[in-house]
Amino acid sequence: EQYGFNKVEVLLHLVQSLITSAQDSGLLNVPPPILSRVYQTCSRGYVNLLNAKKITDTKFPFPMAQLITALLFLHVFLTPMVLA
Numbered sequence: 001e002q003y004g005f006n007k008v009e010v011l012l013h014l015v016q017s018l019i020t021s022a023q024d025s026g027l028l029n030v031p032p033p034i035l036s037r038v039y040q041t042c043s044r045g046y047v048n049l050l051n052a053k054k055i056t057d058t059k060f061p062f063p064m065a066q067l068i069t070a071l072l073f074l075h076v077f078l079t080p081m082v083l084a
Helices: 007-025 032-057 062-083
Strands: none
Touching: 007 032
């Protein structure tokens, strides 16, 4: 990242700011419950983004990865022999 900020978070903030300014100026004429649902949907999307970011930032232990790989190879080679 060249600028040190997340583009998706900035874009979400800009969209919410545009919605708010359009509502204040009268350009966006929707009832408050619908506008509240729009903000809620944007917020849910942001929470899902943060949850995905948490998953990608969590380090997977190297020994566990090696164990899974070894067991997978064992399964691939032993299953046909047992079934034959």
